[in-house]
Amino acid sequence: MSSDISRLRKFVSPEIIFGSGARKTVGNYAKTFGARKVLLVSDPGVEAAGWVDEIEELLAEQDLPCVRFTQVSPNPRVEQVALGAEIYREHGCNLIVAVGGGSPMDCAKGIGIVSTHGRSIIEFEGIDRIESPIPPLIFIPTTAGTSADVSQFAIISNQNEKLKFSIVSKSVVPDVALIDPDTTRTMDAFLTACTGVDALVHAIEAFVSTGSGPLTDMHALDAIRLINTHLALLVEQPEDNHLREQVMLGSMKAGLAFSNAILGAVHAMSHSLGGYLDLPHGLCNAMLLEHVIDYNYISATDRFRVVAETMGIDPRGLSQSQIKRRLMQHVISLKHQVGLYQSLADQGVHLTDIPYLSQNAIKDPCILTNPRKSNLRDVEAVYEEAL
Numbered sequence: 001m002s003s004d005i006s007r008l009r010k011f012v013s014p015e016i017i018f019g020s021g022a023r024k025t026v027g028n029y030a031k032t033f034g035a036r037k038v039l040l041v042s043d044p045g046v047e048a049a050g051w052v053d054e055i056e057e058l059l060a061e062q063d064l065p066c067v068r069f070t071q072v073s074p075n076p077r078v079e080q081v082a083l084g085a086e087i088y089r090e091h092g093c094n095l096i097v098a099v100g101g102g103s104p105m106d107c108a109k110g111i112g113i114v115s116t117h118g119r120s121i122i123e124f125e126g127i128d129r130i131e132s133p134i135p136p137l138i139f140i141p142t143t144a145g146t147s148a149d150v151s152q153f154a155i156i157s158n159q160n161e162k163l164k165f166s167i168v169s170k171s172v173v174p175d176v177a178l179i180d181p182d183t184t185r186t187m188d189a190f191l192t193a194c195t196g197v198d199a200l201v202h203a204i205e206a207f208v209s210t211g212s213g214p215l216t217d218m219h220a221l222d223a224i225r226l227i228n229t230h231l232a233l234l235v236e237q238p239e240d241n242h243l244r245e246q247v248m249l250g251s252m253k254a255g256l257a258f259s260n261a262i263l264g265a266v267h268a269m270s271h272s273l274g275g276y277l278d279l280p281h282g283l284c285n286a287m288l289l290e291h292v293i294d295y296n297y298i299s300a301t302d303r304f305r306v307v308a309e310t311m312g313i314d315p316r317g318l319s320q321s322q323i324k325r326r327l328m329q330h331v332i333s334l335k336h337q338v339g340l341y342q343s344l345a346d347q348g349v350h351l352t353d354i355p356y357l358s359q360n361a362i363k364d365p366c367i368l369t370n371p372r373k374s375n376l377r378d379v380e381a382v383y384e385e386a387l
Helices: 022-032 044-048 051-061 078-090 102-117 181-186 189-208 214-236 241-261 265-277 281-299 301-310 320-337 351-361 365-369 376-386
Strands: 015-018 038-041 066-069 095-100 137-141 153-158 163-168 176-179
Touching: 015 022, 015 241, 022 051, 022 095, 022 137, 022 176, 038 051, 038 078, 038 102, 044 051, 044 095, 051 066, 051 095, 066 078, 078 102, 078 153, 095 102, 102 137, 102 153, 102 163, 137 181, 153 265, 163 265, 163 365, 176 241, 181 241, 189 214, 189 241, 189 265, 189 281, 189 301, 189 320, 214 241, 214 301, 214 320, 265 281, 265 351, 265 365, 265 376, 281 301, 281 320, 281 376, 301 320, 351 376
Parallel strands: 015 176, 038 066, 038 095, 095 137, 137 176
Antiparallel strands: 153 163
16 A cells, blocks of 8 residues: 655644734733743834733733843844843743744744753754754734744844754744734834735745645635735725734735745745845845746746736736736736835845855755755846846
8 A cells, every 4th residue: 555645744833813902812821831930022123112011011910920032133143042042041931922023933933942952043953953842932923924923934043154044843833823913003114015025925935835735725825815905905004904904814824824835935045135134034035026936937837827816817818928927017016016116236235146145045945845946056047137
């Protein structure tokens, strides 16, 4: 009896509470996990927006003391993870709550790993390198994009090497994600656009990934539809709670899709770019998206046709190259609608940077599930197109 093991698919996700007010259950969940003292991880922007104070109060209502760690930069760094783990151990914490975008959430995952293992976070780069269980993680995202709150990824920046590295393990899937659209009200238009396009890229890459399957496809396609329909309107009408909820739902579904199907060349190249120039992750994705679609299309024509249809393009009577062109134009037009016009050159990338960027991108685990097999020269060519 033979079975094709490569066709098997698993699906991991946290316990999810979704909807307005979800954040307010944080104290109950912390209590359920037997919290004695909580490390509350965030960043200065989220702290200034008032969310850290509110979460601290909600924990205090359950008589749960907490210690804050908010020294997290965009693209969280190896040193910040080490410092957070030191504070976690010093104060005798036994549970981590992260409130913020991808950076505090990824940093919190790193802190959990280091506090348990007592070794540098750099040693855990790659897939399934975590040996011991990490502390319980309760995540409250304040952006609708990165989906670190539902994923088995942590992306950390190594400033010494000017690169980002990925940690992939179901150990870093949070125990609980409290996904509350209200918390995204404090994002500005640029962050709304960047994180929204990041979520769209998650969904498209997950759908065309070689790791995709029926469990991820439904989430990926629904995410594409939700973000395509609502993101530009939300940037225009930031007060609209329905739009906010729909984009947050799209982001969550994109996260469930990519956490399990993994990603592709956009993210591999974006991680390299973000590590090198310390740029916003969503912006890096946005600058690369249509160029990677152009490169990948030939290896996943049927899948990209479905993506095009889901974004409202009628492919009937069109050749493959016409569908590809329409899809690329649609993606560019959506980026422009949300105010993203940037190119790599605008952000300070030079032709001479491309060999270094490409060497790091080709080593990123996300490249493994890209629908078209890529060598170093292929990656260089896509970066050159995106200049």
